[in-house]
Structures are given as structure tokens and as C-alpha cells.
Amino acid sequence: MIEEPLPGTGESPSGLSSALEAILLVADEPVAENMLAQVLEVAQADVAAALHGLAASYTEQGRGFELREVAGGWRYYTRAEFAPVVEKFVRDGQEVRLTQAALETLAVVAYRQPVGRAQVSAVRGVNCDGVMRTLTLRGLVEEAGNDPETGAILFRTTSYFLERLGLAGLEQLPELAPFLPDHLDDEQDPGHVRPS
């Protein structure tokens, strides 16, 4: 799909440069050149040249963002001169209210941690990838290693979560039993979830 192996140098980015822009826009951590080369199926040298070309053009055009190579990978950053408005924007944001879906997912993680995405999805009956991402972005949930059997990423709640709920530790989470329907016996313990 990427026809031009060489990055354009003009105002319009080449196919390769545009593809790099698309990928880096959604990357949530710096992406290494060889990773990009692999996804795009082009030579790493071409990727490097295109990235440097893009970074230079953003700077030259005085855009609000820049492309920087950090920690072995490339990532979009806001340009330093706009830090004051970005700070103002971030600070001014209203307190974030979680959606019902996010609250339910958070509740499942809190009581079943460490827990993988698949198990959370199985409990809630719908895919929860997006919501888990939101909770991670908001600092309420964090990764907690991998499942020794499946290798799936496990998640747990953060200390920020405890702080927001006004608890000193996880052991202060209220017991679930009083909130569960009476007729549930141990055998039916909903905690026993078959991973999907």
C-alpha cells in the first residue's frame, strides 16, 4: 500500500511519511524505527529518513507539535513554546466523571485483581479494551505483570484509586457478600470466571 519508498521533502508528506504520521498519532509510547519498518514493510533506513524529514518540516512550519526521538523511539510531543497554553488546558479540565461502564469495569478490577482484560470482558459480557484504556489513562488502573499461564497482561488498581475512594488500602474495600443476592451459595461464587 505504501508505494513511495522515499519520503517527500515538500509540503505534502509522501505515502510513507503519511503512514508514519498515522501510526505515531495513535502510538501510546515511543515507537522504534525497526518496529515501524516492520509494520510498513519498508527498509529501516527509509523510515529513519522519512521521520527526520517529517520532524524537520514540523519545526520549519512552526506546528504546535513536534516529532522527537526519545528512548529509542519516536513520539509526538507538544512544541515547548506552547507549554503555557497546554498547561492551562490540562489544568482547566473539569474533574473527570467516569461513565457507568467505566465504573463497573473498575469495580471488577478492584475486586478481582490482578486480572486480565479477557476475564474482565467475560464478567461484563462485553469487550472492555477501550474502557480499560481509559482507566489506565486516568491513572486508576495499572499493568501488573503477565499471567504466568497465558502471558496475558494483568491489571490492578493504583494507589490513586484508593485515594479517590478514600481508602487506606485494598483491605478496606467493603466485603461484597452483603451486596450480593441472598440465594448465592459458595458454589456459585461469581468470582469464578471462566476466561473467554
Next chain:
Amino acid sequence: MIEEPLPGTGESPSGLSSALEAILLVADEPVAENMLAQVLEVAQADVAAALHGLAASYTEQGRGFELREVAGGWRYYTRAEFAPVVEKFVRDGQEVRLTQAALETLAVVAYRQPVGRAQVSAVRGVNCDGVMRTLTLRGLVEEAGNDPETGAILFRTTSYFLERLGLAGLEQLPELAPFLPDHLDDEQDPGHVRPS
């Protein structure tokens, strides 16, 4: 701090446009024009003009990302033509496709909101409780209080619904009228959409 109130039209964005680029780069949800105007201390009309100018220039230059007005705000998206490479890169699963029953129920809620389960069931001729629950779990539909007369729970679509459809607001829903026979009177007219 933003000296130029008007967006540049050339290759290089103006100060306002660049500031908007910087802010939108760190936003993780659509940002409303009035919010941007407030942070940047410029008139909302100027913000709107600058955003439309930026969006048009990205498209014209064939960049890998685009700026779209969705769910009442502006947000960066990857350009659709790069979906194949982005999909290769993004590790999260694709959004799950909705069943026909869920889509139809969603359509009724979208056009009749706020609406109770009974009204939705009446249109489709089948019970919709399970489907409504699925739509709620997926975050596409949410509760919107109770019917003042019957006390039944009412439902409406969420802003995530707008995001999934790429609509700026409910008023952008396609008109239902062309599909409807003439002789349905106003009371029954499902095309009457009340914006939330």
C-alpha cells in the same frame, strides 16, 4: 500569549492554529470549541475558523492524520485510508460488530430519544430488554431518567455513540423521513428527534 487572532492560510499555521494543534495533541477526548476559546482567550468564531482551516489543510496535504468534529468537539484521528497499517500496529481488538437486532434497537433509540423499553419493543415487535442491556454495557446507550407519566426508565444515546458514528451531534443523524410513509401523523412520527 497568542498574538495572531486569525489563522494563517499558508503552509505554516498561525500562532492560533499551532496552539490548537498543541492542545488537541494532548486531549484524549473531543474538545469543544468554547473550551478551546476559553483556554486561548480568543473568540470562539476565530477558534472555529482556525480549526476548519487546519482540518482542510491536513486533508489537502494528504497527512496521515485528520482533525474531525465529533460528539461536540474536535479530535485528531488517523486518516481512513491508512486504516490497514494502523490496524496492524494497534494492539487493541477492533470494535465488536453489533448484531442486526442491536443496530435496529440503537436506531430506534437514536431517533426517538428519550425513549422507554416498551416503545422500542413496540416498534420492533419483539422484546428488547436483552438488547438494551447490551447497548448499555457497550456504552452506546444510557439511562436518561424516568418517564414522568409511567415512571418507566428512559434511554438515550451517549456521546460515545456519536464518536462511533463520527457525528458532531444528533442533528447530523440522517433524516428518517424519506423512509417513512406520508400518512403517519406527527404523534407517531419517529423522525422527530429531540437533541439531547
Next chain:
Amino acid sequence: MTEGSGDPARGSAAPGFEVHLDVFEGPFDLLLGLISRHKLDITEIALSAVTDEFISYIGALAGRWDLDQASYFLVVAATLLDLKAARLLPSGEVDDEEDLALLEARDLLFARLLQYRAYKQAAAILAAQMTDQGRRFPRRVPMEPGFADLLPEVLLGLTADQFAAIAAAALAPRAVPVVSTAHLHVPRTTVREQAGILTRLLRAAGRASFGELSADCEDTYEVVARFLAVLDLYRDKCVSFEQETPLGELYITWVAPEGASPDLAAGPRPAGIEPGQPGGADYDRQR
């Protein structure tokens, strides 16, 4: 007459299902369109034929058909059935209020069908738009390290107990969705069985009222079965009955010649569905 070529532009719910009737041949959706535009009289459509075709269509797909298509068919078939029932009612001169109400009901059914079609088409547009939007990925990345500390607080707005209640609700096992069979009756008895009981009672008593004969019935179902058994015995000339006044007490007299054994009352127990199906327990044991 439409050639039986599937038109892919038509509703995606039933892309492959076509009907072949005397008056119409073509995609199911088109059939609906014609009916709704009054181009085809609903009374001309044999719904049972459409249903038979749909069933054989599903059968031919051998498990590859999807639930969406089947449920779409059911929704529409139910509406068609309503429509047809209304259509078959006399629709001549409107001379009393009841007729007027019938006509109005028919119009409402048309409106309902068309309204459903409207939403179905809207749903197709929403689906297409979602697919299109699904090709664009929003920027959704963690805050730049330099600004992370400035992020506004997340408002949970819940006490720990409220949070636990949400967890309990989310973690509670959901009832496995099942198709309700509450409206289906497993016959707990059979007319033959009731005829046997009646024969025994009447041979002993000679004559009795139906009230006496059905005094031991456990429920309405059994009373009905016993009454049907009376009719069967009457047909077999085993009993006669008399009823002085309409809705009055019904008396039944045993009239069969001595020694005669009515067909129904004799012989082995019927092979109807009986309580405690054999086989179920075996199956469980095998597991």
C-alpha cells in the same frame, strides 16, 4: 415478475432469502416493499408458503445461516401475519363503529410495518457509518510526561459501599438467557387416559353428572381432557348424555353392552408425552 437475482443493495438482514410464489418471485425485502406500496395484495400471499420456503432455505444453508436473518424474518413474518389477519376481515361498507375500528387497526398495522422498515433502513445507515468511522483511530494516548501531574482529578463520586454495590452487581452471575417455554404445555395426561378413568367410574355408577365425574380432576387441563373423553366415548356409543337446560348439569349414562370394551379405554397406555420422560436420566448418567 422479478427475476430471482439477489439485489445486494437491499437490506443486509436477509440478503439471500428469496421467495417463489405464484404471484411473486424475488427477494423477501422486495416482497415487503410491494405490499407496503399497495402493489401486491397481502391476501394473495400464502404466508405458510413463505414460511416453508424460509425453513427450507435455512435447512439448505446447513448451519451457516445467521441469527440476524432468522430474527429479521420472524419480526417481519409476525407483522405480515397481523396484516393479513386484518386484511381478511370484511372491509366493505363501513356501517358500524366496530368495522371502523377494524379498518383503523389495519392502517395501524401498515404503519407499523412501514415504520419498522424505516428503522431497519436507518440501522443499515448507522452500521455503514460505524464501519466507516471504524477506519479512523482517535488519538488517545497517555498525557505527555511533562503535563501528567497537572491532570484534573477523577471524580468517582461514590462511597466505598456504593462502589462495592456496583461491583456486586457487575460480578453477580447473569441468568443464562433461555428461550422461555412457559407457554408450552407438556400434556400431563391424555384423553385416552381420561377415557379409561371415565369407563371405570361409569361402569361402577351407571349414571353420574359430569360434575361428579370430574370432581377428582386436579386442574382445568384435566377437566378439559376428561370432557373430550366423554365426547370420544359418546362417538364410540359407550355413553349417552342429557342436559335439561343450556349450561345446566350434564348427566352421562353408561350404555355400552355388558362386556364391551371401548377402543379408547382399552389397550396399552398411549405413546403420548408423559411425565418423567424416560431417557433424560440415562443421558445424565452417561455424562
